[in-house]
Structures are given as structure tokens and as C-alpha cells.
Amino acid sequence: MELFQVVTRAEAQQKLVCYWPLPGRQELTLSLLEALGRELARPVIAREDVPGFTRATMDGYAVRAADTFGARESEPVFLRLAGEVPMGRAAAVTVGPGEAAAVATGSMLPPGADAVVMIENTDVAGEGLIAVFKPVAPGQDLVRQGADVRAGSTVLPAGHLLRPQDLGVLASLGVTRVTVYEPWRVGILATGNEIVAPEDEPGPGQVRDINSSTLAALVRECGARATLYGIAPDDLQDLTARVRSALAENHLVLLSGGSSVGTRDLTVRVVEGLGESELLFHGVAIRPGKPTVAAVAGGKMVVGLPGHPVSAMVVFRILIAPLLRYGGYNRRTGAGTVTAALGRQVTSIPGREDYIRVRLEAGPAGWVALPVPGGSSIISSLVQADGLVLVPLEEEGLEAGAIVEVELF
Amino acid sequence: MELFQVVTRAEAQQKLVCYWPLPGRQELTLSLLEALGRELARPVIAREDVPGFTRATMDGYAVRAADTFGARESEPVFLRLAGEVPMGRAAAVTVGPGEAAAVATGSMLPPGADAVVMIENTDVAGEGLIAVFKPVAPGQDLVRQGADVRAGSTVLPAGHLLRPQDLGVLASLGVTRVTVYEPWRVGILATGNEIVAPEDEPGPGQVRDINSSTLAALVRECGARATLYGIAPDDLQDLTARVRSALAENHLVLLSGGSSVGTRDLTVRVVEGLGESELLFHGVAIRPGKPTVAAVAGGKMVVGLPGHPVSAMVVFRILIAPLLRYGGYNRRTGAGTVTAALGRQVTSIPGREDYIRVRLEAGPAGWVALPVPGGSSIISSLVQADGLVLVPLEEEGLEAGAIVEVELF
Secondary structure (H helix, E strand, O other): OOOOOOHHHHHHHHHHHOOOOOOOOOEEEEEEOOOOEEEEEOOOOOEEEEEEEEEOOOOOOEOOOHHOOOOOOOOOOOEEEEEEEOOOOOOOHHHOOOOOOOOOOOEEEOOOEEEEEEEEEEEEOOOEEEEEOOOOOOOOOOOOOOOOOOOOOOOOOOOOOOEHHHHHHHOOOOEEEEEEEEOEEEEEEEOOEEEOOOOOOOOOOOOOHHHHHHHHHHHHOOOOEEEEEEOOOOHHHHHHHHHHHHHHHHEEEEEEOOOOHHHHHHHHHHHHHHHHHHEEEOOOOOOOOOOEEEEEEEEEEEEEOOOOOOHHHHHHHHHEEEEHOOOOOOOOOOOEEEEEEOOOOOOOOOOOOEEEEEEEEHHHHHHHEEOOOOOOOOOHHHHOOOEEEEEOOOOOOEOOOOOOEEEEE | OOOOOOEEEEHHHHHHOOOOOOOOOOOOEEEEEOOOOEEEOEEEEEEEEEEEOOOOOOOEEEEEEEOOOOOOOOOEEEEEEEEEEEOOOOOOOOOOHHHHEEEEOOOOOOOOOOEEEHHHHEEEEEEOEEEEOOOOOOOEEOOHHHHEEOOOOOEEEEOEEEOOOHHHHHHOOOOOOEEEHHHHHEEEEEEOOOOOOOOOOOOOOOOEEHHHHHHHHHHHOOOEEEEEEEEEEHHHHHHHHHHHHHHHHHHHEEEOOOOOOHHEEEEEEEHHHOOOOOEEEEOOEEEEOOOOOOEEOEEEEEEEEEOOOHHHHHHHHHHHHHHHHOOOOOOOOOOOOEEEEEEEEEEOOOEEEEEEEEEEEEEEEEEEEEEEEOOOOOHHHHHHHEEEEEEOOOOOOOOOOOEEEEOOO
């Protein structure tokens, strides 16, 4: 009774992804918050440096690093306090040799200075004089103009899915509107003579439509737009007409029920009747979900899901969700955690939990988590990072190669 | 320079969860799709059995099981075809001794029958006669009335977060509107003299507000409602007035920037000035994110996040997101995968990928994944299941205790 050619899941995915992304998506220009979760239609290029000026990343004093060389607890270096740089203002003071200027985290570094001494390593030594107990190297505890994002560089490529941290980086660049693709439009059509709408009272032998609600919600969770086309009886002409009108208004149409054994040929005959259509597969070697049918027709896609709600949901999650959400199967699938091998050693201080930002790379034996350089003042590190790795409270660090759970951003 | 008492992450979470859920959430009655991701304010009780009638779960013939005992390939049992049960109709035929009635998957089981023989195990043996090549046991390939959901039983408890599959189960029961809590309302206020709005041109020493965009997007991703209250200068009176008005309109107010070292006492002084307030903690032993402050005031919560965007985001994800999303820290956190030990052996057929629905239970050594009984026709198995375990293509099954990745629903 095996009437159709069954493909493996991998083969089914491969066939679907050949036609993905489907053509015909419109571009929309939206505010940042409206664009959350959407796919960038064009790359975003930085129009300016971030930060726009060299900034202190600690509270303390802006100094000439060379002046602090040799300083120690027992033999501090004394510097003359030349003034202070108020937050949010241009530096009105210049730091000359033997001088320091008070700065807060985020203050502009005054001319002449090339490093910041943390306030914890200083003391007030008298009227207009500070003592420095530790030397600093040039560049210490500051972030230079353009070190985070350089004007003219690509901040986010086309196709990028906008996450909360991406919106922050765009805000920092003064980019408050972005061009994204419209959400995928997905039409949903339940089929079956025995199916009635959830709000109707089923007669003898009838059941209420479950799949339309479940599939519409799954589509929404993928950031796509679901439109319901009601319940079609198992009638070729009626079903074809409904599929045709759903295809006109959507990129993808999901049928549920028409691929069960009793009516399995109906979906295929509907697809054949559409013209310009190609059957991609008819049956997948998975359980539940075997009687799944997929076809393309006129640049649109039709997938016939099994009628059993459990099967329909499993097939949606395996075959459809990755397309809608990521446009393929090669990217990591969704928020949550993935297991990875740490790409290099990281150190930590016992008594504190360290959250290390990592980038994921596919290695021969699975994911590799590479720590992203840059302190917490480096905004672009959030764009580069795929997730966080926790160094537990009492650990001194993690070895290279350690198996870690990466909490995805 | 350690001016405040630092707590561990676990202690911080414990303090926050003592006050969660905050009071004052309204109840809303919504359609199913509108209620996706929301928290049920009241339990849903089934008003009827699901299925409402005993149904076939295979295409084939409804029979009296005893008539098939002894049937085999070489010696089939012959049954008289009494009629058929059309899909979506009441069974008009009765199956007497030595009789069978044609049924499709989902058909009502006709009176007299107590099992279904798959069409694959039968053949047409002449006019009005079928041959049965395999015996069936009573109850085979059917699902009895009420076997899925029994009228009067609690389908979903109050507090349940509505997933796509839950909506499907509600639809099957004819429940098309549910009473849920309004989303958490979260006010977001950026602070700092150096901060300007993303749409403004920063002057010398100024930077654009990153955190409001990032935090609003993170809040949205948790299903809560974000309202921005702009950028407050580092001024006690101004900030207090803004926090007060944000608190009046929200359950939770997030400040960003006011807890950095330079202004760290400002948030605390604001909280103290609110009256009826209690400081929960002031500093958490995590990096990044140490200078985090939390307080409750008049049944509302105020959290001061670090000003660095990376730190603000990490703290949000660790301390705030689990509250907004799950109301605590004890439930599994988000979609994705978790690693678990399989609770009992499962079998599979090589050449097919099996997706096993499992329920997660916390065991002494981590999560245990317990396969949920019920075929793909059992809808309530979707509500009981927390996720899917894959039995790979060429495996014959998985042993009890096997370490598996559970893809969460």
C-alpha cells in the first residue's frame, strides 16, 4: 500500500530550502521597536564613529600614563589636579605633564591624557593634589573614538534578524528607522468533511477544528502573519478554489488534514490543478508526520500537513518553523541553550558569577563558543555575540575545550 | 571603596521572587489567538468529552474483535460488509456478529463494533465480503469517547502560559475565549546628564540612549508591555518625580544608568524618597552587572540597572526576564533545548525519525524526560508534553537513562 515516494527529513528540508526565500516580499521602513524580530532588507552602514569621542570607562582620573610608571602603594606618585570633566560636556581642561583631571565613567577624555586611573587606586593628598598608588598603561580604562563602531563600516548585514541588542546599537548610531522585509504571509486552511469551526457545536461524527488555531499561533511565534481561510470540505473543486485565493494573498499556504491517508491524493490533485506547479515530496520518513506533502506553484509554496494535531504540530516545528524564522536550516534554531566547546580559556574570580559573551562557530564536533573580546562598554560586542556562558560562582575560570551551555541571545 | 552589601545572584533572585507576582494585574477576556503567550487567570474546565464519540484512528473496517481471533495470512476470516460510516456523519449502520463496516480515520465507530482492522490487513473478497488477515484486540485503532479529555476535568490550570498547542486543545473543547492576565506593564527610564535621545545629535561629551531601545525590546520579547519615560538628568528631584509617575502607570520600573558608580546612590535616594519602600539589594556578585539595585515601593518594583548596555542587558536576562516570562525562577526558561535523561526505554523503526513527546520532571541529577503516552490522535498529550526527543533515523530506539536533548515546545 506504499503509493508514494518517502523522503528523509534531511531530503525534505533540502527540497524546501531550494525555493526559500520565496520571492515577492515587500520592504517596509519601520521604527526600531516595530522592527524587532524582523529581517533587515538592506545593510546598516555606520554614519559616524561610536563612541564619537574617547571616553573614560571608570570613575577616576585622566592622566598621562607615563607619569604613573613606578607608582606603588608605599611610594605613590603625586599629580596636580588640573580640574574635572563633567559628564555630558566637552572637556574644558587639558592634562599636562604631572597633572590629572577628575573623570566619571563615560566622561570625555581631556586633551593630553592617554589613560584613566581608577579612583580605587588613588587618594586625595591635599589641596589640588592626588596620590596614585598603581601605574597605568596608555589606553587603560578608556575606549577610543571609533573603537566600537567605525564610521563607514557595516554594522548589520542585510538578512540579519533584529534582536533587542541590535536595536540598541542602531540607536547609538542615531539610526531610528530601518528597512525590513514584511513578515512572511501564511494562509491556513483546514480540510475535512468532519471538521466544524471551534465556535460551532459538532453534530454526530463531527469534531472541531484544532489545527487552524494551533498553526496560526505557531506561525505568529515565528514572526510571520497568519490568515485563516476556514474549513474546506473534501471536494477537489472547492478546495482548489480556496487554495488559489489563499495563494494569491500569501507566500505560503498550509493545508491540514488533506494529506491523511483517506484524502491524501486530494492535496496532490489540488496542486496539480494549480498549473506551473512542482511536487517536492509526498511523504517524509518521520513519525508522527509521514503523510506530509509539499509543492511549489507560481513562486508560492503549498504544504499539506497531516490532520492529526500532534502530527501537524511536529511537522510544522521540524519543517516549517526554521524556514519562517531563519530562512533555512543552517542557522541555530531559536532562543534557549546550545551545548558547545569553549574555544579558549577564560578566567574568573571566585565569589562572583561571570557571564562571558560568546560567538558560536560550527566546528567538526559541534558548536564552538568563542569569547567575544571587549568590555561591557563595547556595544558592538553584543551584535557579535550569539549568547552567554556562565562561569559559576566559585570557579576560577573555564578551560579551553570545556563543554558549556550557551544561553542564546 | 565597597560601600554596599553585595548579594549573590541566587540571593537576588530569591528577594525578587518574594514579591512576585506583584499585585494589581487586571484580567482580560480574549480570543484564543490574542491570548497566545498570556497567563491564564482562571483554570479551564472541560464542558464536554474529547473526543465526543468513539472514533477510528485508522482507515479500515470497524469489526467485533472476537470475530477476527485466529485470522492469519493463509487463513483469513471473512466478514460481511454491512455498510460504511461516512466522515462527519453519525454511524447509520450497526455491526453485528460476522459483520464489518468501512471506516476512515476519524469516523465514528458504529454500534456493535469494538475495534478497527487497518485496511492494509484486509482485502476485498467479493461482492459485500472482506477478508481479514490479522486478528485485532478489542479497542484496537480507535480512541474512546472522553479518552482524551473527560468532561469536568481541569484542562489547563490558572497561571498556565498559553502555547500554540494549548490553543488547539481549547478550540477542540469549543472554548474560544479565555480569561488571562493583562501583560506586565514595565516603565523604562534612562538616566544620565550625558545621554540624549537616539534621534538627537549628541553634543561634545554626549552619547545617545541605547538602553531604552534594548530594554523595551527585551520587555516585549517577554510578552510584557514597555512604556518609555525618556531620559532623566542626574537630579534627585526630577528623577523622583519621573519614577513616581512611571510607577503609577506600571507594575515595574526599570532605571538604567542611575546605578553606575558615579550616580549609584541616586537610585537608592529616589527609592527612599518614595515612601513605603524597601531596598531589596544594592549590588549583585555578577560580572557584568554588579551595580544593580532593586526595591519595592507601594506594591510596585523598581530596579536600577547598570548604565553600560552590555551590563544592563545581561542583568535583564538573568534577573528580570524570568520574572516577566514565568513569574519565577523555578520553571524551565524559554524555548530551545534542555539536556535530560530518558525516563524509560523507547523503540523506533530504523529508516524513520521518531519524535517522542516527553514531559520534563526535575530529578536529583537534572531533568528526566518521561515519554507521554498516547498516539498522535490524543490532543491532550500536547498539553502534557514539554518537548520532543528525536530518535535518529537509523536507531532502533533509546535506552532508559540515555542522555537526550529535549526540544522544548
